[in-house]
Amino acid sequence: MARDFIHEVLNIVFPLTTVISLLIIFPPYLVFKLLSYIKRSIFSEDVAGKVVLITGASSGIGEGLAYEYAKRGARLAIVARRKDRLQLVAAKARELGSPDVYVIRADIAKVNECQELVEKAVKHFGQLDHLVNNAGIVRVELFEDCRLSDSASVLVYTINV
Numbered sequence: 001m002a003r004d005f006i007h008e009v010l011n012i013v014f015p016l017t018t019v020i021s022l023l024i025i026f027p028p029y030l031v032f033k034l035l036s037y038i039k040r041s042i043f044s045e046d047v048a049g050k051v052v053l054i055t056g057a058s059s060g061i062g063e064g065l066a067y068e069y070a071k072r073g074a075r076l077a078i079v080a081r082r083k084d085r086l087q088l089v090a091a092k093a094r095e096l097g098s099p100d101v102y103v104i105r106a107d108i109a110k111v112n113e114c115q116e117l118v119e120k121a122v123k124h125f126g127q128l129d130h131l132v133n134n135a136g137i138v139r140v141e142l143f144e145d146c147r148l149s150d151s152a153s154v155l156v157y158t159i160n161v
Helices: 002-043 060-071 083-096 111-125 148-154
Strands: 051-055 075-080 101-105 130-132
Touching (some): 051 111, 060 075, 060 083, 075 083, 101 111
Parallel strands (some): 051 075, 051 130, 075 101
């Protein structure tokens, strides 16, 4: 009997509180989204002519980023281990509107190659405006078998430009 009473009360109270909460929260949320959209539209950065270095650009997200930057007229330095695949990405980026695409074959798991790829990009373009560190290294093993000393190649390296 008490259980039925509780269910009846909850069947009335819960929908009411949900509707009231939505009426209070949803309009300010929509206003916030509208203002955010307007701000992004007005203050979006023009990347035409800027130099963008993208690691992991031979496939996946890095490749997609290269194409998006190319459509906006950015000069690209694209980096990956597979140079043949990078050449294809570079050709398509040029077709999409990038005025200059520089291909760098490097393995970001090696610290010295990270420094070299930044130096090559700066030497080629004379500047570096954006660095998109997209390349990733995956280690697949059980958590119990992981050791911090074995994961040095997975750690993020800081490059001073």
